[in-house]
Amino acid sequence: MTALLEVRNLSKSYQGVKAVQGVSLQVAPGELLAMIGPNGAGKSSCFNMLSGQIRPDSGRIHINGSETTGLSPERIFRLGVGRTFQVAETCLSMTVRENVQLALQSWSTGLLTLRAFTGRLDRNFRPQADALLALIGLDDEADRSCRELPYGDIKRLELAIALAGDPKLLLMDEPAAGMAMKERILLMQLTSRIARERQLAVLFTEHDMDIVFEHADRVIVLNRGQLIAEGSPQSVRADPAVQAVYLGSGALYAQGH
Amino acid sequence: MELYVVQFLTGLANAASLFLVASGLSLIFGVTRIVNFAHGAFYMLGAYIAYSLTIRWQTPLGFWLALLVAATAVAVVGALLEILLLRRIYHAPELLQLLATFGVTLIVEDAVRLLWGPEDLVGPRAAGLSGAVSVLGRPMPVYDFVLILLGPAVLGLLWLLLHRSRWGLLVRAATQDRDMVSALGVNQKWLFTGVFALGVFLAAFGGGLQIPRDAVSHFMDLSIITEVFVVVVIGGLGSIGGAFLAAVIVSELNAFGILILPSISLVLMFLIMAAVLVLRPWGLLGKPLSRARSMATREAAAWKPLSPAGRSAALAATIGALCLPFMLGDYGVGVASEVMIAIIFAISLQFLMSVGGLDSFGHAAALGLGAYGAALSVQHFGVSMEAAIVIGPLVSAAMAVVAGWFCVRLSNIYFAMLTLAYAQIVWSVAFQWVDVTGGDNGIVGVWPSDWASSPAAFYWLTLAAAVAVVALVRHLTFSPFGYALRALRDSPTRSATIGISRQTIQHIAFVISAFLAGLAGVLFAFLKGSVFPDTLSIASSVDGLIMVLLGGFGTVSGSVIGAIVYKVSSIWLMSNTDFPRLILGSLIALLVVAFPQGIVGTLQIWMMRSRLFAGRPQEGTARLAETGGLS
Numbered sequence: 001m002t003a004l005l006e007v008r009n010l011s012k013s014y015q016g017v018k019a020v021q022g023v024s025l026q027v028a029p030g031e032l033l034a035m036i037g038p039n040g041a042g043k044s045s046c047f048n049m050l051s052g053q054i055r056p057d058s059g060r061i062h063i064n065g066s067e068t069t070g071l072s073p074e075r076i077f078r079l080g081v082g083r084t085f086q087v088a089e090t091c092l093s094m095t096v097r098e099n100v101q102l103a104l105q106s107w108s109t110g111l112l113t114l115r116a117f118t119g120r121l122d123r124n125f126r127p128q129a130d131a132l133l134a135l136i137g138l139d140d141e142a143d144r145s146c147r148e149l150p151y152g153d154i155k156r157l158e159l160a161i162a163l164a165g166d167p168k169l170l171l172m173d174e175p176a177a178g179m180a181m182k183e184r185i186l187l188m189q190l191t192s193r194i195a196r197e198r199q200l201a202v203l204f205t206e207h208d209m210d211i212v213f214e215h216a217d218r219v220i221v222l223n224r225g226q227l228i229a230e231g232s233p234q235s236v237r238a239d240p241a242v243q244a245v246y247l248g249s250g251a252l253y254a255q256g257h
Numbered sequence: 258m259e260l261y262v263v264q265f266l267t268g269l270a271n272a273a274s275l276f277l278v279a280s281g282l283s284l285i286f287g288v289t290r291i292v293n294f295a296h297g298a299f300y301m302l303g304a305y306i307a308y309s310l311t312i313r314w315q316t317p318l319g320f321w322l323a324l325l326v327a328a329t330a331v332a333v334v335g336a337l338l339e340i341l342l343l344r345r346i347y348h349a350p351e352l353l354q355l356l357a358t359f360g361v362t363l364i365v366e367d368a369v370r371l372l373w374g375p376e377d378l379v380g381p382r383a384a385g386l387s388g389a390v391s392v393l394g395r396p397m398p399v400y401d402f403v404l405i406l407l408g409p410a411v412l413g414l415l416w417l418l419l420h421r422s423r424w425g426l427l428v429r430a431a432t433q434d435r436d437m438v439s440a441l442g443v444n445q446k447w448l449f450t451g452v453f454a455l456g457v458f459l460a461a462f463g464g465g466l467q468i469p470r471d472a473v474s475h476f477m478d479l480s481i482i483t484e485v486f487v488v489v490v491i492g493g494l495g496s497i498g499g500a501f502l503a504a505v506i507v508s509e510l511n512a513f514g515i516l517i518l519p520s521i522s523l524v525l526m527f528l529i530m531a532a533v534l535v536l537r538p539w540g541l542l543g544k545p546l547s548r549a550r551s552m553a554t555r556e557a558a559a560w561k562p563l564s565p566a567g568r569s570a571a572l573a574a575t576i577g578a579l580c581l582p583f584m585l586g587d588y589g590v591g592v593a594s595e596v597m598i599a600i601i602f603a604i605s606l607q608f609l610m611s612v613g614g615l616d617s618f619g620h621a622a623a624l625g626l627g628a629y630g631a632a633l634s635v636q637h638f639g640v641s642m643e644a645a646i647v648i649g650p651l652v653s654a655a656m657a658v659v660a661g662w663f664c665v666r667l668s669n670i671y672f673a674m675l676t677l678a679y680a681q682i683v684w685s686v687a688f689q690w691v692d693v694t695g696g697d698n699g700i701v702g703v704w705p706s707d708w709a710s711s712p713a714a715f716y717w718l719t720l721a722a723a724v725a726v727v728a729l730v731r732h733l734t735f736s737p738f739g740y741a742l743r744a745l746r747d748s749p750t751r752s753a754t755i756g757i758s759r760q761t762i763q764h765i766a767f768v769i770s771a772f773l774a775g776l777a778g779v780l781f782a783f784l785k786g787s788v789f790p791d792t793l794s795i796a797s798s799v800d801g802l803i804m805v806l807l808g809g810f811g812t813v814s815g816s817v818i819g820a821i822v823y824k825v826s827s828i829w830l831m832s833n834t835d836f837p838r839l840i841l842g843s844l845i846a847l848l849v850v851a852f853p854q855g856i857v858g859t860l861q862i863w864m865m866r867s868r869l870f871a872g873r874p875q876e877g878t879a880r881l882a883e884t885g886g887l888s
Contacts, residue, residue, distance in 0.1 A: 014332075053750070053753070073753035085750065091743065093559065106741070112738075115734065145559040203885075
């Protein structure tokens with residue numbers, strides 16, 4: 001198995017607080033890796049280093065064979081990385097389709113060619129955008145302003161935008177946060193299906209353990225910036241260290257009696 | 258040596274008044290996020306009222322009492338203004354408050370003229386403090402020493418107020434996170450009013466303090482506001498200690514600049530400001546601003562290219578405009594040309610602001626550089642008008658390549674302030690480099706080619722340029738580049754993760770906008786036959802802002818309407834009324850309250866509201882709630 005995402009010894013501190021300490025992980029094509037851990041475990045910091053929002057203090061990141069440590073988000077996008085955010089980031093002033101069209105245009109031609117100045121965005125990449133919207137089930141909303149969408153739909157739109165760059169790796173920070181239960185399950189099923197069909201590597205975080213155990217191929221557990229467990233959902237669930245983190249108060253409770 | 262010591266002490270004395278005004282502006286900005294343009298007007302009003310009182314109460318106690326009474330009176334005016342005007346527009350786009358306070362400045366300017374007459378007034382010396390002491394053999398006014406002590410004293414009092422009172426605690430909390438403070442159940446309204454009144458009090462008191470040193474005049478407001486902006490930016494927006502430090506730095510810079518480098522004394526202050534903004538955008542003692550969470554949205558509706566009906570309307574308007582010279586006299590055609598030039602200027606700024614979210618406070622630089630570029634090439638190289646029309650915008654764009662490289666590294670208010678500094682640097686050069694630019698006398702004899710020399714022909718030229726520029730800007734707005742620019746405004750984070758590089762795209766937009774404004778500048782130079790430093794002044798930048806905000810900066814080209822309404826009414830008022838500023842200022846204040854999203858933006862909301870009653874309730878409500886149309 002050659003890993004699509006390979007992370008070695010990643011560390012980041014903020015004014016002395018060690019947010020991430022020596023985290024290593026790999027994700028293979030077609031694999032869904034869940035990163036879990038309590039609040040403040042360093043999950044978002046990890047994600048932001050992988051997608052280039054923040055620079056790691058040390059460690060190496062390789063994506064699809066090339067080193068991406070310290071590259072800008074724009075460069076990392078060009079290497080085939082799609083990303084969704086814990087709090088959805090879309091362009092609210094544009095329509096649903098335009099959001100996808102812009103990502104498609106950026107991926108295929110960039111936005112600094114002559115045609116980026118002479119053309120009209122809403123006429124470009126229309127079929128491709130509609131295909132992506134159909135894939136995530138937002139085709140009926142294509143002409144609506146993004147501002148008018150329910151939050152759950154905006155989260156789904158983020159997936160379509162992330163897929164527009166024909167990614168090899170998807171980074172999804174709490175993809176289902178803020179969605180209704182049924183929507184969450186559908187979104188995760190869709191994500192796993194796309195990942196297998198297109199052989200995408202997917203790294204995601206999630207607080208809902210049912211979703212994690214249902215959809216992840218493997219799970220890694222972070223606590224206070226360190227990786228404390230790694231393995232199949234079943235083995236992680238049975239891991240005493242993980243239980244101590246998640247059921248810490250329970251253990252104390254048991255001791256007290 | 259003695260000279261330097263005295264100059265240093267004079268600088269310290271100057272700093273006192275500057276610090277008071279700046280600390281007031283900084284306080285107000287910190288809590289309410291209003292860039293209070295009227296701060297200079299309150300400073301001036303404080304000086305005028307204090308003048309009237311001090312000439313009546315010429316006792317040592319009377320002098321200080323006069324200052325306090327005057328400052329309190331102005332603070333009451335300020336509080337009323339906050340309650341009656343600003344409170345209504347806190348939820349409107351942030352820049353609208355700047356526009357409202359600019360309207361107030363105009364009102365105060367004419368009110369002062371009305372009440373005190375147009376002449377400069379020389380106030381009495383401070384009773385009991387009118388003597389001089391000898392410092393190293395040179396005389397220093399006693400009053401200057403009082404001022405030197407007063408600055409730190411006020412700083413101490415403010416510190417006590419902010420750090421040792423419950424009210425001060427709330428003010429500091431609101432400066433850090435006003436949403437959180439209101440979530441904790443603090444009555445934000447009265448906190449804002451209180452802070453505004455205190456800030457205005459400080460400005461008015463600072464104005465009164467100047468009476469024994471300087472004549473009271475109508476130009477006090479604009480001259481102080483520029484310096485105060487510089488001080489507040491260097492010190493750090495929202496930082497009182499920073500305002501003090503920066504007031505001292507700026508005052509000493511002025512005191513020694515005139516002594517050591519008289520030819521670039523004006524530029525110096527703005528160069529320092531620009532350097533601070535580039536190296537430490539949040540100022541010497543300031544902290545990076547937390548972004549206000551309740552960002553008012555800009556669009557009433559998703560932008561669309563013109564519908565067939567819209568195209569027909571635009572065509573009809575153009576044909577109507579083509580016929581104007583047959584209906585108007587030469588004077589009217591001249592005014593119409595000026596309006597066309599204003600449209601080009603406004604739309605170039607709107608592209609930057611509405612599409613790019615880059616609020617430039619210094620767009621006059623782009624306008625003026627175009628005008629000077631053309632005028633200088635005509636004067637020195639005798640080029641034709643046709644060549645100058647190309648050269649002017651290129652000069653403006655070339656300078657924007659350099660300035661923009663720095664500016665786009667900053668965002669929001671810091672971007673605005675750096676563009677202001679840029680414009681002021683260019684203005685200072687035009688003003689002080691007399692050998693080349695003619696300084697205050699400007700450059701004259703910039704006349705159009707023969708074919709364009711009749712008023713009608715020149716008007717058609719400006720009309721053609723305006724139509725082309727508006728069409729071009731609309732096209733760019735809907736081009737992939739325009740979308741990339743808008744995406745950066747909507748969500749910098751998302752933009753980066755879909756491969757849009759912020760600085761490159763914004764830099765290009767800055768240059769395009771400068772090129773177009775430069776074209777407006779060239780046409781303006783040929784219309785007037787001359788260029789003066791005024792073209793580069795803050796007032797000229799503010800003109801641009803007014804036209805964009807008045808038209809509606811949530812729209813693609815609302816500023817066309819904004820430019821027509823503003824230019825026509827201001828030209829008409831200037832020539833037909835005795836107190837044009839009073840009327841224009843009131844008009845601006847009224848329009849801001851009545852059309853918080855600008856004229857075109859508000860009309861769009863009304864249209865949507867009518868559609869809402871026509872049967873698409875859900876969609877309409879969602880949109881209206883988002884745009885603040887229902888609040």
